[in-house]
Structure formats: C-alpha cells, structure tokens
Amino acid sequence: MTSAPPPEAIEAALDAQRRRVRELGPWFHNLHLPSGLQTLPEHPLGGDFPRFKWLQIAPHLPEDLRGWRVLDVGCNAGFYSFELARRGAQVLALDVDPHYLDQARWAAGEMGLAGRIDFRCAQVYDLAGEPGDFDLVWFMGVFYHLRYPLLALDLLARRTRRLMMFQTLTLPGDAVDGAPDCGIDERARLCAPGWPRMAFIEERLAGDPTNWWAPNAAAVEAMLRSSGLQIRARPGHEMWLCTPRADAQAARAMWQPQHDSIVGEGRPSPAH
Ligand SMILES: C[S@@+](CC[C@H](N)C(=O)[O-])C[C@H]1O[C@@H](n2cnc3c(N)ncnc32)[C@H](O)[C@@H]1O
Numbered sequence: 001m002t003s004a005p006p007p008e009a010i011e012a013a014l015d016a017q018r019r020r021v022r023e024l025g026p027w028f029h030n031l032h033l034p035s036g037l038q039t040l041p042e043h044p045l046g047g048d049f050p051r052f053k054w055l056q057i058a059p060h061l062p063e064d065l066r067g068w069r070v071l072d073v074g075c076n077a078g079f080y081s082f083e084l085a086r087r088g089a090q091v092l093a094l095d096v097d098p099h100y101l102d103q104a105r106w107a108a109g110e111m112g113l114a115g116r117i118d119f120r121c122a123q124v125y126d127l128a129g130e131p132g133d134f135d136l137v138w139f140m141g142v143f144y145h146l147r148y149p150l151l152a153l154d155l156l157a158r159r160t161r162r163l164m165m166f167q168t169l170t171l172p173g174d175a176v177d178g179a180p181d182c183g184i185d186e187r188a189r190l191c192a193p194g195w196p197r198m199a200f201i202e203e204r205l206a207g208d209p210t211n212w213w214a215p216n217a218a219a220v221e222a223m224l225r226s227s228g229l230q231i232r233a234r235p236g237h238e239m240w241l242c243t244p245r246a247d248a249q250a251a252r253a254m255w256q257p258q259h260d261s262i263v264g265e266g267r268p269s270p271a272h
Helices: 007-024 051-060 079-086 098-111 124-129 149-158 184-191 217-226 248-252 256-263
Strands: 069-073 090-095 117-121 134-140 160-167 198-200 213-215 229-236 239-244
Touching (some): 007 098, 051 239, 069 079, 079 090, 079 098, 090 098, 124 256, 134 149, 149 160, 149 248, 149 256
Parallel strands (some): 069 090, 069 134, 134 160
C-alpha cells in the first residue's frame, strides 16, 4: 500500500500548478482543475464562466455520449470539450489562437482527458477540406467573431449528424415569425422590430475589433433554419440547440451552389 504524500509535497505541487496557471494566462475559461484550483475564479463576465452556461445546457444533452464524434469550434481553453469528453465523446477541438490551445492541452493533461480530445490550431473554414460529419457540433461564442459567419454556419450545419449547440452575441429583441416575402415598395417593413437583422461592426464592439456582427434573435433563428437546421430548445439566453431538418436538402438548394463554389466542393479544377 502506498502512503499519502506529506503535506509539504502536496503544497509544493499546488504551488507549481498555480505558477503554471499564471504562466499560461490570461484565461477566458474558468476551469476547475482536479486539485481544486481554478483558472479565472473572478470572471469579468460575472459568475463561474462558462460553467453557469453549461449547467443550463447540460440537461438538454444525452448523459452518455460514448460513440459520439464531437466538434468544438473555437474551443478556447477547452471547457466544453472537457465536459463532453467526460460524457464519453471523442472530441475534435479547433481554435485559431495558439495561446488558448496551450491552455487547453495543458488542462487536458491535468484532467486526464488528453486521449479523448484532439486540439488543433485551425480556422473554422478549414473544415471545408476535411471529410466526415460530427454527431454534435458545438458552435458557441464564435459566429459573431467571423467575417463570413453564414459560410461557417452552412459549412457546420452540413456536417451536423444529430445536434448543433449554437450561441452568439445578439441584438436585443425577441424572435418573431418570419414573413415569406416583402414587396419591393414595402421595404420599410425590414426596419420593423422583430425583422431578422444583423448589425455590422466596422471598428469594434466592447473594445473588441474581432466582433464583426450582432444578429437579433429573429435573424439567428432564420439563419439556423435556412442552413438546414431545426430549433429544438433554447437552453438559455442567446443559446439554441438544433437538429438537422428533415427537409434539409430542400432548404439548402437555394445556396448550395454558392457554398460549393466557395469551398471548392463538386467543382472540376479550372484546368479542365
Ligand atoms: C468568445 S470565445 C468563445 C470560446 C468558447 N467557444 C465559449 O463559448 O466559451 C471565441 C473563441 O473562438 C476562437 N475563434 C475566433 N475566430 C475563430 C475562427 N475563425 N476559427 C476558429 N476559432 C476561432 C477564439 O480564438 C476564441 O477562443
């Protein structure tokens, strides 16, 4: 039987972990490490972020994700990847920022989850060249950071086998039922409250130049439907859980040729 390490050894290990957390900062995700240490307990967004969001979403997901292939887009320090891996999923986690990926890889080791998650430095658009679908696509906190948000949404919707968890920053206002058409002389209706709308941000929002767009809830729901998804639940503010629409192919017929042309799918090479 091995004896428990002496208290000094435990304190020294904790000190080393605290140092590593500091070296890897600044953090955006407050991760709870197995030692009890947290990476950002005083979060500027308030509360225990993103755990409070996860607690709203978690009851809507299957407890057992064994056999599920999950894609976490914009994984940051990996909070959601860790929760999904704990439920048994195999996760591909992408982010463009090596700083956050360093945090995620280190934390995965601390949590003993490294074997379940493949962290990769990549743009969401890089998926265009990758074959394969995902049972669950996790697309939270990234849409509004993209210059080409619908391209990304369409790309991801087509790779969603069972569920997509979507979150974006929004404009205030509730979603209303969309209208199928608007006459050319009736365009004032496009300015009515509740019409699907997306504000373009040329410089910055909240001091952040990577915030490009802010859609209202009506626009979010219209875009999700139009990309071939059906909204199943709203687990919390600015969050939508979706499944593929039964008529997804018909929904995509209007934009599929544009999408395929951009991502180079189904197109003969220019040499032919
Ligand atoms: C606001 S954070 C959201 C993090 C996490 N998904 C969440 O919901 O807590 C946005 C993350 O997306 C990453 N990101 C931004 N643009 C991206 C892109 N084009 N492709 C992949 N990741 C991107 C950022 O580096 C950052 O880690």
